[in-house]
Amino acid sequence: MTAAGTQGRRRNRRGLATRENMLEAAIRSLASGDPGAVSASRIAKDIGATWGAVKYQFGDVDGFWAAVLHHTAELRGELPVRSDTDAPLHQRVAAIIDLLYDGLTSTHSRAIENLRAALPSDPAELERLYPQTAAEIASWGLAWNASCQKAFSDLDVDPQRVLEVASFIPGAMRGITSERQLGSYSDLDLARRGLTNAIVAYLESSRPD
Structure with a gap:
């Protein structure tokens, strides 16, 4: 050289x-x-x-x-829940809930929450003023949905229900994380178990008899 x-x-x-x-x-x-x-x-x-x-x-x-x-x-990577692990449905859902429970209090998550809070909340306004940022945020949603579909792809559950679950899990976990940071009187371990069981029951009911 x-x-x-x-x-x-x-x-x-x-x-x-x-x-x-x-x-x-x-x-x-x-x-x-x-x-x-x-x-x-x-x-x-x-x-x-x-x-x-x-x-x-x-x-x-x-x-x-x-x-x-x-x-x-890039640092976060994909969901650490593989569809070829033979793990049962409940274990996979619990792994995702636990991942977000721990991850949403990380330095990176706090940084992103603060940045997003300061950006325009209206998607059209965000795309007009910050097109690259808007595209990156949109790609997160697509990647998250794809990761959730992949995590359950071999369990014969309804993909549409997986998509519905994927759409509300982040918001639900932000609520639980907020309670954790504020010092909630609620039992957050119980809340996580309840959310996990509700998701499992919803996905289970979509399986063929």
């Missing part, structure tokens, strides 16, 4: 490391819960970078937020 090629690879590695550092710093800042943290220019200042350096890496604020979302999705 030529000297120029070696230098190019080193610059590329440095650029990737800089990008990674910016994304991780953005997540930490967003996870703080400070409303003012949802500002790309402030995040740039917090990490000791200029806004020009951030724009060089991500293009604009829309590209920056889309990259933050994509970065957390």
